[in-house]
Amino acid sequence: MTGIQFIERDGKREFAVIPIELFERLSAAMEDAQDAALFDAVRAADDGFRIPAAVANAILDGEQPVKVWREQRGLTQDALAARAGISKPYLCQIETRKRVGALKTLRAIAEALAVSLNDLHEA
Structure with a gap:
């Protein structure tokens, strides 16, 4: 019962x-x-995209997002600059925060890194 x-x-x-x-x-x-x-x-x-902890922590620690993602993808500055269609010195200036980078340039970098434009944004 x-x-x-x-x-x-x-x-x-x-x-x-x-x-x-x-x-x-x-x-x-x-x-x-x-x-x-x-x-x-x-x-x-699920879209299958994850932000690795190392990337998230580095960005939260204040590192420049383009540089962090480039290193995560295992690319040199030469390789990323070539993929994005920009010069290496321009990329270096973006990574060292000497230049912000034009929207068109940041879109090209985002595409070359296979990330969204938002992933490269600095607050």
Whole structure:
């Protein structure tokens, strides 16, 4: 016997009264099911892009984002400058914060690094 009691209205079951132990088990099972559904939804919406902890920490520590991402991608300044279609001295000035870099240039760098323009933004 489960100990469940039913309350009827007009000859139809309308409410169920259950022992607290059963309620607690059911509540835990429902929470687990909701967590699993949320996990599945997040995984389905995942774009596959992650910011590595080393990159996030370096940027939070004040390092210049273009330089951090370039190093994360294993590129030299020469290689990144060539991919972005800019000169190495210009890239160096951006990385050392001597120049901000034109929007067009930053877009080219972002594309060359396979990151979003926002990932290169400095607050």
